[in-house]
Amino acid sequence: DTAVSQTPKYLVTQMGNDKSIKCEQNLGHDTMYWYKQDSKKFLKIMFSYNNKELIINETVPNRFSPKSPDKAHLNLHINSLELGDSAVYFCASSQVDRSSYEQYFGPGTRLTVT
Amino acid sequence: DAKTTQPNSMESNEEEPVHLPCNHSTISGTDYIHWYRQLPSQGPEYVIHGLTSNVNNRMASLAIAEDRKSSTLILHRATLRDAAVYYCILRDGVLNHGNKLVFGAGTILRVKS
Numbered sequence: 001d002t003a004v005s006q007t008p009k010y011l012v013t014q015m016g017n018d019k020s021i022k023c024e025q026n027l028g029h030d031t032m033y034w035y036k037q038d039s040k041k042f043l044k045i046m047f048s049y050n051n052k053e054l055i056i057n058e059t060v061p062n063r064f065s066p067k068s069p070d071k072a073h074l075n076l077h078i079n080s081l082e083l084g085d086s087a088v089y090f091c092a093s094s095q096v097d098r099s100s101y102e103q104y105f106g107p108g109t110r111l112t113v114t
Numbered sequence: 115d116a117k118t119t120q121p122n123s124m125e126s127n128e129e130e131p132v133h134l135p136c137n138h139s140t141i142s143g144t145d146y147i148h149w150y151r152q153l154p155s156q157g158p159e160y161v162i163h164g165l166t167s168n169v170n171n172r173m174a175s176l177a178i179a180e181d182r183k184s185s186t187l188i189l190h191r192a193t194l195r196d197a198a199v200y201y202c203i204l205r206d207g208v209l210n211h212g213n214k215l216v217f218g219a220g221t222i223l224r225v226k227s
Contacts, residue, residue: 044217090158102160107157
């Protein structure tokens, strides 16, 4: 069974459209994340939710809105897509405590905006 | 965010040990040292982490300098499947900082057969 799954794996869309990426984890973790990896391969955190509560919100345009319906899901909705949004988006999850902090990453969603 | 410095790339021969260095001279007392790797076209994968003492697991060993200003990830026998980008990351152990990981450029490890 896949621990952290994302759908879709590939997403090609036009500028101005609205799209969503879904993420699910079956590890029973209490915290989920969204990261963006751009064409230069830098991975940057965008959001983090702990028990459905937003705890990290990095400098991300308002067009990006995460939604966590429950602890196992964290979806990413993007409005008015722009060319610069093209990247690979990774979802991750972890169980937060002081000493152990493995983050488990999904396979990524490659978003291409044309 | 505490910063780390790693070589851009390294090369190793298959079946030989690999020592991947990381400098973190501004590390604070509550920072954990984490290593992740990213294989081509995959998401990052946790490798190992430590605070002060050296650590071993099935994937690798982590050697931490006594002053904690540097660490070394050791792959005991590199295989072609170990070719990846290796990231050394400092994570603040104080929970209310959100436990975020800040990825740098990492070290591209190439393994030759």
